[in-house]
Amino acid sequence: MSGTAVVRAADSERDQRRAAAALRDAGLRPGDRVLVSAASSPALLAVVLGALRTGVVPVLLDPALPAAERAALAEDADPGLDLHDDPASLLAGRDEAALADVPLARPMHYTSGTTGRRKGVWSGLLAEDDARALAAEEIDLWGFGPADRHLVLSQLHHSAPLRFAVHTLLAGGEVLLPGPFDAARAAAAISTLHPTTTFCVPTHLQRLVARADVDWSSFRRLVHAGAPCPEPLKRAVLAALPPGSVWEFYGSTEAQFTVCPPGEWLAHPGSVGRARPGRRLETDDRGQLWCALPPWARFEYWRAPEKTAAAWREDRVTVGDLGRVDDDGVVWLDGRREDLVISGGVNVYPAEVEAVLDAHPGVAESAVVGMPDAEWGQRVVAAYVGTADPAELAGWARERLAPAKRPKSLHPVQELPRTSTGKVRRLDLPAVLGLADPRRAGSGGGGHA
Template sequence: MNEVPVVRAADSTAAQRRVAGALADRGIGRGDRLVVSATASPELLAVVLGALRTGVVPVVLDPALPAAERAELVADADPALDVGDDPGQLLGDTEADLAPFPLARPMHYTSGTTGRRKGVWSGVLADDDARALATEEINLWGFGPDDRHLVLSPLHHSAPLRFAAHTLLAGGEVLLPGPFDAARAARTITDQAPTTTFCVPTHLQRLLREDVDWSSFRLLAHAGAPCPEPVKRAVVAALPDGAVHEFYGSTEAQFTVCTTEDWLARPGSVGRARPGRTLSTDERGQLWCAVPRWARFEYWRAPEKTAAAWDGDWVTVGDLGRVDDDGTVWLDGRREDLVISGGVNVYPAEVEAVLDAHPGVVESAVFGVPDDDWGQRVVAAYVGTATPDELAAWARERLGPAKRPKSTRRLDELPRTSTGKVRRLDLPGVLGL
């Protein structure tokens, strides 16, 4: 078995100082943006934290993005520097001082309901707010010097990066076994005895098929997609008592935490509000959350979308749900056409825009169908002369892996309502899926 890289807090802090020195030497400072799109590595974590602890905001992109999509996001972010897939170039010889805590949140791009990605921007925080933001996360999950955090998800996603970064800030270690492989992850868990991890239900489904010694975990947190009840019960039974936590949140904001005890008492719920937050619903059943000052954000260069998301201190990301009298939150869904595949949100409009650009496609409709491994898989129906193989090759060149249709089916026409809208929810039946 290949040795699993271990990132130790002291080593990472020293590397972060070198990153801070390199940024200062280049004249990059507070409020500037730094683009990085690299796979998980000690260098990536050092660049993200070294930038944040000097007030530089890292814009963390998926390294698998097609070139055209990446170029569009980089142009939108308007960075002072783009280090691409080589964060190590910022590990220079000069060191600079670091703030005790990150002075900002990384900027991530999240898909919008119209298919256009939105940058989630929090700016540079006042020192008190920066301290409160980091302290909240560290205290909520109890991160400390004895922790060994196992990274199972790509670090360009907000939750995996947040868990790894705050483990290092609390003095712990981070294990980086590489792209998720169930057998390798099982060996790492058994051999390296991690104490914490973040994952999505797809990881759990695959790990349950392996021979895993779960006994070292004090915390396994999962989110990103609904977890099937049999999977959840199997994980709860396999891990030490009380170790399994679920949470509900998004790239933009974090809302609830659900302990093992709370979930067993209310299976299917997503817990109660995080400390300092309050959740309620409006007349449409849309969930709103009042958040503390340090959790505020805006959509980068999209004031109209920011205005739609906020009402005073209350924010919504469009999810529908219920809040019981005791504060327990239940999710009823988001958009009916949202696909969650392996914990990644896939908005059909974004995929359809790519497929419809093919010269052999008249129109397309994208939807999700249940999948044992991924929760849902992306499927496309289309009208046109292109062959499924041609359309699959087109998508491979222009879409990240999670967004590519796993199957494409040609139809003479798409099913529509009386007003002409495509009946997405009818497509699985039309296609016999």
């Protein structure tokens, strides 16, 4: 298809060796950092892999960042080389350097910043055994091989899209880069280039499943994550794609926690599956999820020892998500601690309310936020995309939710505010709806209700 770059493993390997030589000649050594903020391209992939396979850590920033924010993150990352938006500059020479057969480090990404200041996620250099285990885990889990054609739908400065593309190339497959996401362009790429795998977020799925011109038959694995997938959308995707192909996982910029094959989800609708191999998930008395990670998956927050210490308990880590692990080891998410709404002393998890609203046939997706309330401390407010009448939707919620959990107001909107990774920015909802800032509400205490 015109406009889609096809990255072949052999061609990329040559460029990776050239990138590695250029980094060496620029004085970078294992453990040093190279900063790049560029759109997805074959050159970006070559620089990332050329760096990783020589122990240089690529730091990837969103090319759309405002100049002041980019400058602050660049100063924080303290790179040995800043490529800005020009990774291809490293590929101009003819010299080539030797590469390890697996990455010797993980890229450094900054958390997407749904709340608070972004944090750099740093793993440093990996021991050889850990490096091999990390690469094998990704390749084996998703079954990447030389016959794969991986379609990139999200920008490569995000951790999951980059991880899928990198390991496809390491396994000898091809990567398809159609450019910034556009539903028509993505549909054409799927139907004409016949990808076998892709990673996407529910927003992509929502826009693609609604189209009649997508031929999904080539997929052996479509993997989604990044935000909760409404149950009606998930069922529509399962019906549209080849049996067994729609997988899900729960993870974060920091680490990967669960995997959920389609049969697992159908047996436990709304869950995010079970712990990935080598991991164990449990909750504390606040309902916060903790995961024991293998050595190759561990990390720290860059130059933030106090944040690192708060996130870890021995070999277990939390990213602040709330949920539960049932007796069968199936993991269910309730949201994030900072999203929790406490109304009249009752803990209200936005994800639970959203699941009820999303089940209404006239709702495509919804988002819930807590607003200050003089009587109850906070009240539940919901925004939704869809055709449902607010009064009818309120009745639907009244039949299915306890009083404290029912939205006190329901607001139809054209779209929900999101981060670039597809996560709903709940803290932006009040401004979108013309309401007050929820951060002025007292967060208070209160036990689980």
